[in-house]
Amino acid sequence: MEQYDILIIGGGAAGISAAKAAKGAQVLLVDRKNALGGVLLQCTHQGFGKNKSGIEYAADLIKDFPQEVSLTLNTTVLSISKDRTALLSGKEFGLREIRFSQLILATGCREIPMGALPIAGTRPKGVYTAGQMQAMMNLHGHTPEGPVVILGSGDLGLIMAKQLAQAGLAVTLVEKKDHCGGMIKNQRCLKEFPIRLICGDTITEVHGYPQISGCTTAKGITIPCSTLLIAAGLVPERELIFGMEKYDWLHICGNCNTVHPMVEAVINEGKLSGVAACNNLRGSL
Numbered sequence: 442m443e444q445y446d447i448l449i450i451g452g453g454a455a456g457i458s459a460a461k462a463a464k465g466a467q468v469l470l471v472d473r474k475n476a477l478g479g480v481l482l483q484c485t486h487q488g489f490g491k492n493k494s495g496i497e498y499a500a501d502l503i504k505d506f507p508q509e510v511s512l513t514l515n516t517t518v519l520s521i522s523k524d525r526t527a528l529l530s531g532k533e534f535g536l537r538e539i540r541f542s543q544l545i546l547a548t549g550c551r552e553i554p555m556g557a558l559p560i561a562g563t564r565p566k567g568v569y570t571a572g573q574m575q576a577m578m579n580l581h582g583h584t585p586e587g588p589v590v591i592l593g594s595g596d597l598g599l600i601m602a603k604q605l606a607q608a609g610l611a612v613t614l615v616e617k618k619d620h621c622g623g624m625i626k627n628q629r630c631l632k633e634f635p636i637r638l639i640c641g642d643t644i645t646e647v648h649g650y651p652q653i654s655g656c657t658t659a660k661g662i663t664i665p666c667s668t669l670l671i672a673a674g675l676v677p678e679r680e681l682i683f684g685m686e687k688y689d690w691l692h693i694c695g696n697c698n699t700v701h702p703m704v705e706a707v708i709n710e711g712k713l714s715g716v717a718a719c720n721n722l723r724g725s726l
């Protein structure tokens with residue numbers, strides 16, 4: 442069986458930084474996508490580092506990616522075992538098992554979908570998570586049908602509200618808190634565009650089948666729409682290491698540790714994980 446000093450799962454900002462910091466070790470980085478960069482690759486808005494887009498920021502980050510790191514893209518880690526083996530499934534080689542000494546988990550986070558929320562009604566066409574729509578618009582050039590309702594006014598909800606309003610669509614944000622969420626810089630779109638914001642309310646029912654035609658809130662407001670985006674939160678992606686959090690060979694960084702609004706914090710955690718994994722290796726040698 443192939444053996445590596447360090448296995449890094451995830452090639453976003455955290456995994457890339459960990460790989461750069463893991464100097465002198467035999468490292469394998471695995472990502473299920475076909476390119477390094479993670480969520481940065483779908484962010485066309487400015488605000489990363491010195492006001493770069495996520496795509497530009499990722500390009501800079503990848504420039505000096507160490508050649509000695511083995512990189513396996515289009516490959517998903519299916520499971521991790523306590524005996525320090527990992528089962529990989531890749532386009533080119535099918536199933537493959539590897540051994541590792543240290544594991545760096547940099548798997549990012551996932552969005553909460555409509556199915557996980559107490560929303561009545563059918564499951565019609567036109568309902569997406571906000572991140573899915575961001576990828577569809579920025580990577581595949583798709584523009585959804587308006588009007589659009591967005592559930593959740595955190596950073597992702599606001600970023601999508603701005604982008605959709607810029608595309609000329611009517612947008613309504615529904616926020617269960619009594620005030621808008623997200624960073625001040627992302628809230629500016631509410632002044633720049635005619636985006637409707639309903640606070641202290643939430644969506645409890647969707648209408649229409651097979652295509653969504655509207656939704657109703659807890660306070661009884663019915664909002665006609667052709668698209669509903671769920672921006673109701675992000676959950677760290679850690680199922681792979683369930684029950685293993687206490688092992689000293691495991692290092693967790695980036696959004697799978699805690700959801701970070703700024704990329705700099707993710708990069709720092711990635712670096713720390715890379716260094717900690719190397720220190721552990723030296724200790725064990």
Ligand SMILES: Cc1cc2nc3c(=O)[nH]c(=O)nc-3n(C[C@H](O)[C@H](O)[C@H](O)COP(=O)(O)OP(=O)(O)OC[C@H]3O[C@@H](n4cnc5c(N)ncnc54)[C@H](O)[C@@H]3O)c2cc1C
Nearest residue numbers: 451453454455472473479480488518548549695696703704
């Ligand atoms: C919509 C949005 C807007 C943002 N805007 C800003 C901003 O303006 N400014 C700023 O500084 N920061 C911003 N951030 C924050 C920052 O960009 C992110 O926190 C950071 O890029 C996350 O990096 P990560 O490596 O932790 O996760 P990700 O980038 O999500 O990387 C995780 C990687 O792991 C891979 N993966 C997961 N599971 C597996 C598996 N089982 N097998 C193989 N591969 C796997 C995924 O394919 C992915 O490539 C934004 C974040 C989001 C989501």
